[in-house]
Amino acid sequence: MNDKILIDYMYIGxxxxxxxAAAGAPILISLLVRPRTKISQxxxxxxxxxxxxxxxxxxxxxxxxxxxxxxxxxxxxVDVLYLYPVATVFHKVPAFRAVGLFVVFxxxxxxxxxxxxxxGVFLWTSEKKIY
Amino acid sequence: MDILSxxxxxxxxxxxxxxxxxxxxxxxxxxxxxxxxxxxxxxxRRLGPMEVGWHGILQMPVDGIKLIAKQLIVPxxxxxxxxxxxxxxAMSPVALPFLVIPFAPGLQVIDLDVGAIxxxxxxSFNTVAVFLAGWSSNNNYxxxxxxxxxxQNIAYExxxxxxxLAIGLMTNTFSMKGIIEAQKSIWFIIVQPAAFxxxxxxxxxxxxxxxxxxxxxxxxxxxxxxxxxxxxxxxLFMIAEYTYMFVNCxxxxxxxxxxxxxxxxxxxxxxxxxxxxxKVYFLMFVIVWCRWTFPRVRFDQLMNFAWKYLIPFSLVxxxxxxxxVKLL
Amino acid sequence: xxxxxxxxxxIFWLLVLITIGGGFLAIGARMLIxxxxxxxxxxxxxxxxxxxxxxxxxxLLQVLIYGGAICIVLVFGIMVGYTPRQIVETRIRGENxxxxxxxxxxxxxxxxxAIRRTGWVPAAQRLADxxxxxxxxxxxxxFCLGFELISLLLLVGMIGAIIVVNSxxxxxxxQ
Numbered sequence: 043m044n045d046k047i048l049i050d051y052m053y054i055g056x057x058x059x060x061x062x063a064a065a066g067a068p069i070l071i072s073l074l075v076r077p078r079t080k081i082s083q084x085x086x087x088x089x090x091x092x093x094x095x096x097x098x099x100x101x102x103x104x105x106x107x108x109x110x111x112x113x114x115x116x117x118x119x120v121d122v123l124y125l126y127p128v129a130t131v132f133h134k135v136p137a138f139r140a141v142g143l144f145v146v147f148x149x150x151x152x153x154x155x156x157x158x159x160x161x162g163v164f165l166w167t168s169e170k171k172i173y
Numbered sequence: 174m175d176i177l178s179x180x181x182x183x184x185x186x187x188x189x190x191x192x193x194x195x196x197x198x199x200x201x202x203x204x205x206x207x208x209x210x211x212x213x214x215x216x217x218r219r220l221g222p223m224e225v226g227w228h229g230i231l232q233m234p235v236d237g238i239k240l241i242a243k244q245l246i247v248p249x250x251x252x253x254x255x256x257x258x259x260x261x262x263a264m265s266p267v268a269l270p271f272l273v274i275p276f277a278p279g280l281q282v283i284d285l286d287v288g289a290i291x292x293x294x295x296x297s298f299n300t301v302a303v304f305l306a307g308w309s310s311n312n313n314y315x316x317x318x319x320x321x322x323x324x325q326n327i328a329y330e331x332x333x334x335x336x337x338l339a340i341g342l343m344t345n346t347f348s349m350k351g352i353i354e355a356q357k358s359i360w361f362i363i364v365q366p367a368a369f370x371x372x373x374x375x376x377x378x379x380x381x382x383x384x385x386x387x388x389x390x391x392x393x394x395x396x397x398x399x400x401x402x403x404x405x406x407x408x409l410f411m412i413a414e415y416t417y418m419f420v421n422c423x424x425x426x427x428x429x430x431x432x433x434x435x436x437x438x439x440x441x442x443x444x445x446x447x448x449x450x451x452k453v454y455f456l457m458f459v460i461v462w463c464r465w466t467f468p469r470v471r472f473d474q475l476m477n478f479a480w481k482y483l484i485p486f487s488l489v490x491x492x493x494x495x496x497x498v499k500l501l
Numbered sequence: 502x503x504x505x506x507x508x509x510x511x512i513f514w515l516l517v518l519i520t521i522g523g524g525f526l527a528i529g530a531r532m533l534i535x536x537x538x539x540x541x542x543x544x545x546x547x548x549x550x551x552x553x554x555x556x557x558x559x560x561l562l563q564v565l566i567y568g569g570a571i572c573i574v575l576v577f578g579i580m581v582g583y584t585p586r587q588i589v590e591t592r593i594r595g596e597n598x599x600x601x602x603x604x605x606x607x608x609x610x611x612x613x614x615a616i617r618r619t620g621w622v623p624a625a626q627r628l629a630d631x632x633x634x635x636x637x638x639x640x641x642x643x644f645c646l647g648f649e650l651i652s653l654l655l656l657v658g659m660i661g662a663i664i665v666v667n668s669x670x671x672x673x674x675x676q
Contacts, residue, residue, distance in 0.1 A: 252534075255534075255535075285557065286633055287557060287558050290561050290565075291561060294561045294564050294565050297565060300569070300573070301541070301568075301569075301572070305538075308534060323576065323577070327570075327573055
């Protein structure tokens with residue numbers, strides 16, 4: 043680790059700490075100057091457009107489709123980020139090997155995408171009834 | 174080797190850099206807030222803010238003071254500490270991407286060899302903040318908004334990654350300065366028009382702006398993930414959104430529009446900086462223009478647009494780029 | 502120079518503290534989302550340790566893949582599965598104990614042997630660069646197969662999840 047990299051990290055650390063300070067300072071100022079009037083209990087209700095809130099939102103479960111999207115995202119992100127360092131040495135690699143690697147990786151990704159497409163992951167509930 | 178002799182000039186530079194950047198973050202939010210409201214007015218054939226100052230130019234500072242001086246209402250049912258942490262997470266990393274953005278040949282804080290990836294990583298923090306805000310509010314609108322935000326952000330992050338990779342294949346570096354240097358002869362928007370269009374669309378979606386502002390669609394979700402936030406906590410989310418918008422536009426301008434390059438202006442060293450800001454604010458203007466021109470898409474249309482069109486097209490684009498780079 | 506060594510030491514132990522503290526939060530929290538937050542803190546701590554070891558790129562990958570993608574998968578797993586308010590019962594007896602102890606023992610043993618077999622060189626004495634080009638070269642020539650297998654594994658996982666979801670939906674009458 044040489045000095046230049048160390049100084050780069052110091053910049054990053056300082057920017058991060060100052061970012062936290064810049065986020066915290068307005069909140070602190072706001073806490074100091076806010077009006078201190080009495081708030082009625084109704085103000086602290088969960089906001090549901092004036093209705094009395096129904097249940098807790100934490101108690102609802104969401105559609106399984108979200109999970110599939112997340113898995114596909116994971117597969118894509120891991121593969122694409124693997125190709126990032128490869129891209130930096132792309133000009134030094136023999137053409138056949140480099141292009142072959144890209145074809146294999148993007149092919150695997152495309153297979154996953156096509157499979158999900160065929161199996162109706164991208165169909166939403168309203169379309170599924172017809173399907 | 175002796176690091177002690179290295180520090181003092183850098184310490185001075187560090188403090189100036191961090192002060193300028195944080196000042197710019199707030200200034201940018203102010204300017205963009207004003208411009209957005211003014212432009213929204215113009216697009217809808219009305220005047221926009223006119224009362225405070227000349228053509229309402231003092232509207233945003235006044236609003237800022239009002240927001241700071243407002244009550245911070247924390248509802249009873251929220252998840253305690255996470256509710257407070259979410260705006261902090263949204264706001265804390267906003268200064269970091271500015272480290273690597275090259276505003277002019279000599280105006281870049283540090284030049285990392287992974288600059289573009291660094292910017293992408295910092296932008297992705299926003300997703301976490303939005304999810305935490307929505308979840309910890311314990312509000313149905315906020316919860317649905319948060320789920321939508323995460324699903325949308327992950328879907329639109331992939332074409333961005335693929336487009337940046339397509340540029341990386343041509344430049345063989347991810348240093349922001351190196352990418353601009355590689356556009357000496359020709360801007361990449363001409364070589365990679367498809368990647369440019371896809372990346373720009375995804376930048377709009379990543380910052381949760383109309384026509385992709387499903388996480389905060391006011392006609393169905395009141396205010397989406399920040400329904401329960403009031404006063405300064407809400408404005409921290411807005412400042413972060415405008416900053417990420419600026420950073421995304423910087424990334425697009427650097428990657429595709431040649432960064433600081435342009436026809437020489439008679440301002441000496443300042444001309445490249447002026448070119449950079451002109452390009453970035455033009456892109457921001459286009460984003461605002463899109464917001465007030467296109468109707469909001471439906472959520473299934475939004476997801477399908479990403480997975481059925483953008484991602485396959487960007488995969489094909491990347492493959493063609495890889496082959497052409499090796500052939501030519 | 503001595504002063505900076507002390508600072509570096511402090512930062513290192515701070516990162517270790519963040520990593521381990523996040524781990525404790527992950528196993529100790531009563532709500533699943535809090536556990537997840539603990540896990541992501543651990544991931545960020547590990548990313549900081551990668552920076553400490555001198556590879557900024559790997560650290561960014563750690564944030565993007567683990568702090569981003571994996572955590573999002575887990576978030577959605579929680580949101581579609583349990584309702585997050587359900588308190589996880591930590592019942593460590595019976596068949597759970599029977600499964601947990603050998604698994605943990607195996608993991609610890611594997612880690613132990615891996616640690617013993619590695620020839621450790623202090624980070625300050627290593628001269629090899631861990632820049633992005635170096636990582637790319639290594640991935641392309643030395644560990645190419647491993648990464649293709651990982652992408653295959655992810656593909657299989659994805660297909661498996663789709664099959665499970667589709668069979669569940671058929672059982673429940675296309676709902």
